[in-house]
Amino acid sequence: MEASPPATPNGKQQHLLEQLRRAAHELSGQDLHAQLRNTPQAMGLATVYRHLRQLQQRGLVRCRHLPSGEALFAPTERDEHHLTCVDCGRTVPLPACPMHGDDLSPQQLDGFQLLFHTLEFFGLCPLCQQRQQG
Amino acid sequence: MEASPPATPNGKQQHLLEQLRRAAHELSGQDLHAQLRNTPQAMGLATVYRHLRQLQQRGLVRCRHLPSGEALFAPTERDEHHLTCVDCGRTVPLPACPMHGDDLSPQQLDGFQLLFHTLEFFGLCPLCQQRQQG
């Protein structure tokens, strides 16, 4: 079934991570699976989700959930957050992380080894504000 | 099917919101549905989720997604965030919101009317750190 031999252990997981890093924006599990179709790094959907979970556990990947329910994944070194409309679902990226490096105090950390955070803002976009007025 | 007449329009939605406010912690849609079972305010699961969505759109309720996939809902006036273990899933509440009221600048807001935010931290809990060492 495989034409080329696996180069190195964890090769597929490495490829998945690089795919995410190369992408211009966040991708869903389904996106990743679809993008790798018909490439030498194609992998099953189960494998995509397996690796995404492991990468999250290693602190290399983070995900956020859209109001629609789909999860979008991004590499954690890309410290990006969003403003999302609770009505139409439109989301726009923030120019910078509003926490500007403020980390938790040791007391707040409670022994945890911090890996990453998610920070998302929600509101009404200009169009949906209008629609609710009129 | 109804014994008592609906007192006022939106009565059920009001009850759902009060249920959430009265609760000691966040609740899932299923939790809410189960808790209202066998009370005068019982409502179908579809109605629970309908109202949760509407309350979110009005900025009264916020939700976060556990790694397990279930969504937990809380009233937005309860400005609480968490530290969650990416390995075992244990989550502990933070004593205070680390953004201490820092809001977005008008430029960042981009015309949005801000309703609420979600902020969650992820890492390895002390036990899972040990387990990975040993």
Added chain:
DNA sequence: GATAGAGTGAGTATCATTCTCAGTCAAGGG
């Protein structure tokens, strides 16, 4: 070349959430 272990994917299962649609009710007009 026998064995053990890691990695994989097609198919299936799970399960939270959403959709469908017909029933109930309140209000308003005639």
Added chain:
DNA sequence: CCCTTGACTGAGAATGATACTCACTCTATC
């Protein structure tokens, strides 16, 4: 009083993302 309209509801079915199963292939080791 009917009758229409629109808001609200819930049982059950549909959806869809994610997890699980299990048999198979490689690799490494002896």
